[in-house]
Amino acid sequence: xxxxxxxxxxxxxxxxxxxxxxxxxxxxxxxxxxxxxxxxxxxxxxxxxxxxxxxxxxxxxxxxxxxxxxxxxxxxxxxxxxxxxxxxxxxxxxxxxxxxxxxxxxxxxxxxxxxxxxxxxxxxxxxxxxxxxxxxxxxxxxxxxxxxxxxxxxxxxxxxxxxxxxxxxxxxxxxxxxxxxxxxxxxxxxxxxxxxxxxxxxxxxxxxxxxxxxxxxxxxxxxxxxxxxxxxxxxxxxxxxxxxxxxxxxxxxxxxxxxxxxxxxxxxxxxxxxxxxxxxxxxxxxxxxxxxxxxxxxxxxxxxxxxxxxxxxxxxxxxxxxxxxxxxxxxxxxxxxxxxxxxxxxxxxxxxxxxxxxxxxxxxxxxxxxxxxxxxxxxxxxxxxxxxxxxxxxxxxxxxxxxxxxxxxxxxxxxxxxxxxxxxxxxxxxxxxxxxxxxxxxxxxxxxxxxxxxxxxxxxxxxxxxxxxxxxxxxxxxxxxxxxxxxxxxxxxxxxxxxxxxxxxxxxxxxxxxxxxxxxxxxxxxxxxxxxxxxxxxxxxxxxxxxxxxxxxxxxxxxxxxxxxxxxxxxxxxxxxxxxxxxxxxxxxxxxxxxxxxxxxxxxxxxxxxxxxxxxxxxxxxxxxxxxxxxxxxxxxxxxxxxxxxxxxxxxxxxxxxxxxxxxxxxxxxxxxxxxxxxxxxxxxxxxxxxxxxxxxxxxxxxxxxxxxxxxxxxxxxxxxxxxxxxxxxxxxxxxxxxxxxxxxxxxxxxxxxxxxxxxxxxxxxxxxxxxxxxxxxxxxxxxxxxxxxxxxxxxxxxxxxxxxxxxxxxxxxxxxxxxxxxxxxxxxxxxxxxxxxxxxxxxxxxxxxxxxxxxxxxxxxxxxxxxxxxxxxxxxxxxxxxxxxxxxxxxxxxxxxxxxx
Amino acid sequence: xxxxxxxxxxxxxxxxxxxxxxxxxxxxxxxxxxxxxxxxxxxxxxxxxxxxxxxxxxxxxxxxxxxxxxxxxxxxxxxxxxxxxxxxxx
Numbered sequence: 006x007x008x009x010x011x012x013x014x015x016x017x018x019x020x021x022x023x024x025x026x027x028x029x030x031x032x033x034x035x036x037x038x039x040x041x042x043x044x045x046x047x048x049x050x051x052x053x054x055x056x057x058x059x060x061x062x063x064x065x066x067x068x069x070x071x072x073x074x075x076x077x078x079x080x081x082x083x084x085x086x087x088x089x090x091x092x093x094x095x096x097x098x099x100x101x102x103x104x105x106x107x108x109x110x111x112x113x114x115x116x117x118x119x120x121x122x123x124x125x126x127x128x129x130x131x132x133x134x135x136x137x138x139x140x141x142x143x144x145x146x147x148x149x150x151x152x153x154x155x156x157x158x159x160x161x162x163x164x165x166x167x168x169x170x171x172x173x174x175x176x177x178x179x180x181x182x183x184x185x186x187x188x189x190x191x192x193x194x195x196x197x198x199x200x201x202x203x204x205x206x207x208x209x210x211x212x213x214x215x216x217x218x219x220x221x222x223x224x225x226x227x228x229x230x231x232x233x234x235x236x237x238x239x240x241x242x243x244x245x246x247x248x249x250x251x252x253x254x255x256x257x258x259x260x261x262x263x264x265x266x267x268x269x270x271x272x273x274x275x276x277x278x279x280x281x282x283x284x285x286x287x288x289x290x291x292x293x294x295x296x297x298x299x300x301x302x303x304x305x306x307x308x309x310x311x312x313x314x315x316x317x318x319x320x321x322x323x324x325x326x327x328x329x330x331x332x333x334x335x336x337x338x339x340x341x342x343x344x345x346x347x348x349x350x351x352x353x354x355x356x357x358x359x360x361x362x363x364x365x366x367x368x369x370x371x372x373x374x375x376x377x378x379x380x381x382x383x384x385x386x387x388x389x390x391x392x393x394x395x396x397x398x399x400x401x402x403x404x405x406x407x408x409x410x411x412x413x414x415x416x417x418x419x420x421x422x423x424x425x426x427x428x429x430x431x432x433x434x435x436x437x438x439x440x441x442x443x444x445x446x447x448x449x450x451x452x453x454x455x456x457x458x459x460x461x462x463x464x465x466x467x468x469x470x471x472x473x474x475x476x477x478x479x480x481x482x483x484x485x486x487x488x489x490x491x492x493x494x495x496x497x498x499x500x501x502x503x504x505x506x507x508x509x510x511x512x513x514x515x516x517x518x519x520x521x522x523x524x525x526x527x528x529x530x531x532x533x534x535x536x537x538x539x540x541x542x543x544x545x546x547x548x549x550x551x552x553x554x555x556x557x558x559x560x561x562x563x564x565x566x567x568x569x570x571x572x573x574x575x576x577x578x579x580x581x582x583x584x585x586x587x588x589x590x591x592x593x594x595x596x597x598x599x600x601x602x603x604x605x606x607x608x609x610x611x612x613x614x615x616x617x618x619x620x621x622x623x624x625x626x627x628x629x630x631x632x633x634x635x636x637x638x639x640x641x642x643x644x645x646x647x648x649x650x651x652x653x654x655x656x657x658x659x660x661x662x663x664x665x666x667x668x669x670x671x672x673x674x675x676x677x678x679x680x681x682x683x684x685x686x687x688x689x690x691x692x693x694x695x696x697x698x699x700x701x702x703x704x705x706x707x708x709x710x711x712x713x714x715x716x717x718x719x720x721x722x723x724x725x726x727x728x729x730x731x732x733x734x735x736x737x738x739x740x741x742x743x744x745x746x747x748x749x750x751x752x753x754x755x756x757x758x759x760x761x762x763x764x765x766x767x768x769x770x771x772x773x774x775x776x777x778x779x780x781x782x783x784x785x786x787x788x789x790x791x792x793x794x795x796x797x798x799x800x801x802x803x804x805x806x807x808x809x810x811x812x813x814x815x816x817x818x819x820x821x822x823x824x825x826x827x828x829x830x831x832x833x834x835x836x837x838x839x840x841x842x843x844x845x846x847x848x849x850x851x852x853x854x855x856x857x858x859x860x861x862x863x864x865x866x867x868x869x870x871x872x873x874x875x876x877x878x879x880x881x882x883x884x885x886x887x888x889x890x891x892x893x894x895x896x897x898x899x900x901x902x903x904x905x906x907x
Numbered sequence: 908x909x910x911x912x913x914x915x916x917x918x919x920x921x922x923x924x925x926x927x928x929x930x931x932x933x934x935x936x937x938x939x940x941x942x943x944x945x946x947x948x949x950x951x952x953x954x955x956x957x958x959x960x961x962x963x964x965x966x967x968x969x970x971x972x973x974x975x976x977x978x979x980x981x982x983x984x985x986x987x988x989x990x991x992x993x994x995x996x997x
Contacts, residue, residue: 058925058926072977073979093989100930100935112925177984
């Protein structure tokens with residue numbers, strides 16, 4: 006066996022361990038550790054014992070109705086199918102639940118939507134799967150890994166069949182799953198989109214881009230909505246009966262009238278009809294749960310449980326028709342709305358937004374009236390956390406595993422400013438933080454919209470929560486976000502006042518929201534709610550190191566040897582030409598991907614438009630147009646996502662320094678070393694995806710000199726202009742180039758710079774890079790995290806590097822930091838952590854988040870996963886159970902630079 | 908046949924956690940999906956016990972719902988508690 010890279014470097018006097026990785030001794034316990042109340046603990050323990058499960062109830066009833074309704078108006082056909090599906094979902098209530106209703110009939114239940122895509126969950130020998138593989142729809146599945154522990158069903162067993170590497174389905178359901186898939190063959194968004202995207206000039210390049218994992222996934226048929234903030238306002242204000250009445254009135258007003266719009270004016274009639282039908286389906290779904298609660302109450306022997314079932318039945322009967330009367334009604338109806346949206350479409354990253362501010366008027370009134378206690382509210386919030394964590398998103402392995410690591414990104418925003426510009430944090434948000442501390446679960450993850458004016462006790466409570474090691478809350482910069490939404494959505498009418506209502510959608514997608522007037526007891530409360538279309542739709546994700554690989558090898562992928570782009574035609578005899586070629590290939594990729602994605606999303610909006618989610622968002626009900634007809638207030642949400650920014654920057658820095666400035670290495674010598682993986686085995690052979698663990702093929706030192714030079718070339722994260730200037734140049738260009746492309750809604754694109762989990766599978770598909778990174782190893786996480794072990798001058802130097810460009814020009818940027826727990830002990834440690842966070846925000850950084858963990862504890866958990874079912878880590882924008890994430894990402898989190906001091 | 912076996916997963920008292928187990932509403936304890944239920948078993952409506960359900964001779968593992976407008980497929984194990992057309996077989 007060849008030497009490990011860590012050995013080789015140690016012998017050469019180049020340490021690879023983190024600057025803070027010197028604590029030694031056994032892993033310390035977590036300073037902050039609390040337990041949930043007994044009710045939430047029992048429900049969470051049930052979650053720990055439960056497998057991700059899928060069934061066919063929803064797709065069965067949806068498909069059955071859909072194929073009955075040939076020639077019906079598409080939006081009405083869609084609505085009637087949704088109504089049929091909602092009306093037939095089997096209600097299941099678990100003992101001890103205070104908040105009820107689920108996606109499907111299992112505790113972690115979900116279901117396929119074959120009308121979006123049907124190929125990926127077929128057997129690998131099936132022709133549908135083979136077709137999907139050829140066009141690239143499932144290529145990334147091969148490079149995606151789920152954690153084998155927790156609730157993931159990675160292999161079939163007994164009567165359970167593993168679907169898409171994660172979900173367990175009863176064997177009895179497989180024949181109907183395949184039957185439904187066959188019904189949707191050539192009718193799904195995936196298939197129809199594929200039919201028409203082939204008409205785009207250069208489509209063959211798009212297919213090669215997807216097949217070779219230069220880009221990760223198509224959004225139109227995988228997760229067409231999400232990464233956005235939903236909106237609970239309308240049902241809170243009007244109730245479902247009120248909304249139906251409103252839609253009926255509107256329908257009468259617009260029937261047969263163009264209203265000055267000869268193209269889509271008459272559609273308003275069908276849209277309102279669809280709204281009514283879907284709302285009736287939602288009501289039937291709620292009432293089925295009410296009926297089940299009454300049945301359970303009738304047979305229940307335990308007096309307390311009997312009363313709780315009765316209360317649930319009464320509450321559901323009420324909220325099926327009317328606006329909520331109190332906090333308990335309000336938290337239940339918000340949950341019901343949330344699940345309903347998730348059942349309407351395949352969605353990850355449906356964020357509740359500023360839920361603590363939305364619910365605050367009910368909370369304040371009930372607390373003041375003595376109708377509910379803070380302890381009661383805390384118990385409800387803990388139960389709510391378990392419900393959110395039970396949500397699963399059904400999609401392909403590449404999407405759910407490779408991109409999402411199984412997370413569903415229900416990001417709850419805290420703090421920020423109110424409509425008048427005053428700090429918006431409140432007592433209920435303090436309890437939300439406390440629930441996050443006591444009942445630590447991945448969902449909902451929490452984000453603080455940081456503003457200098459937020460109260461100190463609120464911010465210190467957030468620090469206490471971070472110190473639990475759960476990875477939440479993340480901090481996002483209110484000023485930067487307001488600048489971004491004001492600039493980007495200004496042409497659609499965004500004002501400074503409305504910009505204050507923004508919140509985080511998905512993991513950290515800055516999302517446009519609106520202030521809505523909630524009336525309660527004669528008072529008007531302005532609450533924030535989502536007002537924009539989905540984000541992180543469009544071009545997702547482009548692997549920047551792979552683009553550089555293609556530049557250096559004249560358009561040929563070195564893993565598959567397939568030509569992807571024609572030669573760029575630039576002589577690579579200067580750094581400037583290399584940089585120009587990177588931009589050229591990147592732009593070519595964006596162009597063809599954008600055109601194809603526009604077609605996919607257009608197919609989606611024609612037959613699979615959101616009806617329920619549309620009616621929730623301003624200004625669909627007022628306009629009579631749904632999402633597909635730009636009924637939303639803000640529609641410029643399509644973006645371009647990238648992965649591997651820092652590996653690109655470090656690689657360009659190495660090229661400039663070694664090849665063009667110092668001329669220590671000839672370009673041909675470097676590319677030969679890259680192709681030979683610097684003499685190392687592949688990461689897949691080694692079965693580790695972190696750099697330090699990689700092993701040499703043999704003791705030959707053919708590429709050692711070049712590799713050492715690459716590893717010691719300037720690196721981002723050290724306040725070194727040699728690397729940081731390249732980052733600034735890249736960002737300045739990237740933040741401008743999106744405007745050259747147009748979404749299907751006729752709006753400009755913009756960059757979105759988060760990695761989620763894509764740095765794992767995309768790293769797996771990329772050869773070695775000029776920064777010394779080896780083949781198959783993960784890229785640096787996020788967009789502004791340093792590559793593991795390369796930031797050697799402390800966090801403030803990292804902050805300086807990260808803020809050389811204007812973060813408000815991008816939807817986001819992402820910086821993750823790993824701190825040893827001993828660095829921030831006690832109240833003094835909390836204050837230090839807050840000051841560190843403030844320092845980054847004051848420099849103009851948009852996002853920072855912390856893993857407070859000892860790396861040795863993670864290594865121990867990797868060795869003994871069964872003993873660490875409840876361990877959570879922050880990946881890149883989300884928190885997930887350690888045992889449910891794949892080994893490449895586990896290796897990467899372990900390898901991250903660990904700071905022992907701040 | 909589940910009707911004869913009276914499995915937990917076919918019982919009205921069974922709240923499924925996943926495909927292998929659920930919670931019994933009577934005892935509040937986890938129970939395996941595929942083991943025999945107790946004497947308090949109460950049959951949950953499923954297509955297999957519905958008069959409208961019949962096998963599809965063309966397809967394995969799939970039946971036909973006679974109550975559907977276009978003789979749409981159905982499957983024996985599907986829950987039918989929310990189906991307005993459900994008619995318990997005599």
